[in-house]
Amino acid sequence: MFSYRHGFHAGNHADVLKHFVLIQLLQYMNQKDAAYSYIDTHAGAGVYALDGTFASKNAEYETGIGPLWDRTDMPAALAEYVALIKGMNPSGKLRYYPGSPYCADQVAREQDRLRLYELHPADSKILTDNFRKLDEHKAAQGIRSTVRGKRVLVTRGDGFHELKGLLPPPSRRAVVLCDPPYEDKQDYRKVVEMLNDATKRFPAGTYAIWYPILQRIEARNFAERMKHVKGTEWLNVTLTIRTPGPDGFGGLHSSGMFIVNPPYTLEATLKEVMPYLKEVLGEDAGATFVLESGTAATAPRAGSLQQTENNPRGGLRAPISPRAIGPGGSLRGNNAPTAPRGSLRTSSRPGTPGAATGRPGSPGASYSRPAGAKAVAKLGTDGPRGAGPRKPRRP
8 A cells, every 4th residue: 555655756757747737737826816725635755865765766857857957948837847946956966856745835825725645654754854844944044924824734644535624725726736646546536536526515626637647447548537527627738758668568658637627828838838848858759748628528629739640740730620639539630530429519718828927937927936945955855656447437
């Protein structure tokens, strides 16, 4: 049950996708003054030493943050993500990589609340110690909170179960990140059940689900099952860095982020960033990405995009009619078979992509790191997540 340690995979391509998207979600929430809750159901240790025993074993960060470290041509939003990581590596050398709790702590504001859950006893203790050290560092510099209550609470517990007691949050604003290890095949079922329950308790919440793309049946049908959570809008983005091996081995090659109730600015940002990540992190001709969005129990919007084999230059192809969308909603080209009659609906997202002010990388947007971030180089560290058969429910 406790065999998974994220330290072995810290900073890989899956972490890049997950943490980049998470930062975009929180930056969007920051545009309103009202406080919000950030809830992390599987928080991990918070900080990982890339030169430690765990991370250095397979050096998976070389498939993710490593190739981005010295790049100077990144899209502005991606550059902000890399700048956050460089802030915890003041020497300029890539030694430490943050988990999602640290990313959230750096982006969220003083009035926002972080509720972090981790079941693994060792990682839970490291996470608690790390935030205690950050609090001590701030206190030593005379930084005092101006709001009542505990800003960060770390709990050793099952995030799937604990989430029920947190929804709806007092502020009626929340981002929930759920990224279980998926070593237990029951995690796929638990995520879908969690989404169905959470969206009933708090329909307005933003829910971000990270998932691996594997050969197992649960992984292949996972995103399709989440698309049928009732009464929600969704966005699904995946990144593949290489062709999967015929036996399914060779390490994680693909992962995805599924967002329920995404900000309307997110899709435009990903259209800019995903081709760049595919180009820089891709290892062979199998490197690709998928970006699609829609509403519950419908096919993706006509504006959904996918990197396709018949577009070798890496550009984006958008269908001009629903006929271009194949079964399952992914764009397959104009010669793809037409989906069954009545299975496609298209709609347009309100607003103009990228119109909201304050989006990372837009004019006037800014990013600031709270005091105490430098001390993370002294924090404790831990030394993609893996996946039998279950048929998807009929919508």
